[in-house]
Amino acid sequence: MRTWAQWMFVVAAVGCSYRPARFHDRPPIRDAHDDRPIAIPRKSAFVEAFYLSDVFLRRPVVDALDAERFPHALDVNALDEVPRSSWFSPVALEVGAFEKQYAADGPPRGRAQIEARGGHFVLTDARGKVYRLIGDHPTLPQVDTSAALIASRLVRALGYLTPETWWVEPSALGVPRTAGPASERWVAVRWPVGVPLGATDMTYQRDDDPNDRIPHRDRRTLRALGVLAAWLDLRELGPSRLVDAYVGLPGRGHVRHFVVGLHDALGAGALGPTTASRSVAGPVEGDALSNLLSLGLARPPARGARPERSLRAFRAQVDARYELGHPYEPVDRLLPSDGYWLAKRMVQIPASLIQRVVREARFSEASLERHVVRALEARRRTLASYWFSRVTPCEVEALSGRTLIVVDQALAAGLEGAGDTRYVVSFLGDDGNELTPPRTVLPALAEVEIPIPELERDYVVVRVTAIRRGTPAPRAMEAHLKSEGSNLKWVGVRH
Template structure:
């Protein structure tokens, strides 16, 4: 119940305006308590009808929201530093702590590398559909979902599943361990009780051969697939991008008000993850050592990222530009008799990467196959948060990501690297630079023994800007003073004068730091809130962009 009142207080606070916002004298929250054990057994799994999700989000939800008035559109699960705390939804990684390219490549797999030990016992399967595959159990008892590539687009789906999973894991999301493997058909052993998914029909040797015949074959006779290790915990079905789940006692923040589900738009647009809907999510019950457990929230299934071509042919170029049923486009095309030129017209299809490219990529114009209720509520602050994470993906990180695809043609890997770099830079220009790119505030003493506040400039870190102009001023005790700034390699430090503060919870100060690139963009301000706890003693409690 206390979490409900916290969420309500945050919602009311974001709805109020006017005056100087004053932060409480306390440490910024970095750990959300939404992993408290509850109920001795897992809640009943949630069922979500496949087609209802699309119809609801494209028609019924939008119609109902036309009569809804929201006091504020801002996310409410944000700490005083404008960041998202660790929770059952998100765990800060590259955005807060940085990450070596090799660590990014390990992703959710950790130290597990290479194919699991054989034989692989086939205990279930889906021999048809866009991504055929099997449910297998390795010799050590670990279960995996084995998926092959789609006919007519070799290596795309398997590579995308591994690459995107590593990217979302680095960003901070919970994902399965996905990796490309090469195996010989004789490693598979069909279990006597194996069945076709979604039916009671036994899975046969003929089904197995059908899947293997469609799999990409290497020159040494091996087959190519992606292995997705079963996630930790007991699956509870998909989670929704809107509302809360009444069977989860920890779930009190409406999902559409979660920044990690809004700001992910920037990453989705970068990777062209247009299939970001609830059926590509999974909730899992994580048991606690002392009894009970909590729900963890996963993203799954990234095979359509980075160029999957959805049939029929005329639909493929539209993905990422238009939703499944875009009434505006339908009316325009009907009245315009097809004369209207679209952003996707003239796109050239690559044999592996499909229509994934740069020339037609507009960050603001990118769309999923349908809006899920969280992405379409994003604000500039949510986009800037996603961009701050994306800015941490430097060229070596992208190279490590692409290596996970194990492309047979080096030119495909080189092309994909170039696309990812260019789309990253285009997204950062739009979203990182819209608000202040200064981050990671740290109070310390300089060589002269004076207190200083240092910040990382992600515009410099990401290579977007080189010439930067910084100015700063201090607002304290009713007076305003200019502060000295000192450039460092990827940011700026602001030196404080001697401050004879009274201390306590009423001695409040604000430091405003402006950053600009002369002749390139407007100045963006970061306001840092501090308490003066004693003579020359400062405590940072929050910031605003």
């Protein structure tokens, strides 16, 4: 017994120190090159019973029995950024450049044909490009079509792959209105863009795709979808929202990963009978504990049709800890650094692009357009404020001689004031030992200049902790520097 206690003491004692990561001295990866030609993989089957029993039974139990920390995301480079890949492909955010890049295939052209296939209306244009048509539910005008148009562009602006979505005017394509959805407005979603391979596994990589080397649950692109879902009020992720497609000729293509089903965005999924998700017992209102204790008798009555029948239901208020309808494993492993990454990308989208995108929805009421723009802006501000507060949101701007210049993204975005902010800077060796006493520095506008002292180490970690209104950020930002003689080289960043 005494030996046991001694071992426990040793284990606890060894575990009491922090040791930073150490980066290789090499340029950061900017492209994952996961587009090597492969054979067409199998289509993944989705069985609801497997999925639900996995997310509600197996994973909660197994996770509770797993004491390991969630690892830092594995699809990020040394700069703590996600490189270009089949999952993430950033685009220019200036309005004109964005529109050009978004329109890879563009809207349907020439004389088109429409056929009903698998419960959908499929449009094939004169070039042979295939689109899926979406209309509005009769009781929810301008909801699904507008949500699909707006969300598709915003998701693409964040860097995710998503099918292009375009207005369709039947007469311009030479098709009768009766051939498609029973709706005044149609949008065409460019899908499938290749060979559909089914839902993207939320946990592991495809075993028949040699390009797929990182467990999906540890991809920042998937973990950060929780923040994206909160911004766009996209209640469900998982098999209905992430799908794989093989793009290219057989044997010469590769798998890409798409965010789909965006007509449910902006709260549209919760509005209507077309897409409402219900349990077998009908919609279950009220919280689980109250329902349990009241034997279900005090449960609020099931909501009928909501009084609001438009995207005005897309609220400006959002809880930063947005809850998805179904658990999604990568989101459950979301780390502050992952949330910060997406929040950072969110605030980089210019207001002019958001306005332009919402204008694309062609709302019949200008006030509705203004409401959606306001809600998008308010929600991204709430989310960015939250995720910026979970880390020290500084990015390395430059390393000039022995001065490191970092930019505080929260100050740059106007989410925090410079007068309320200071930084504690410490210098660590790669063993975690402090090399000098910590010092305090102040920002100049959004920039922070940090002089690096002469230290007899070949590897130095500059650890910066933001202090706002006297409260330190939960996590520091680390800039990893390698010395080459008297010169310093910047090799890595962690948040």
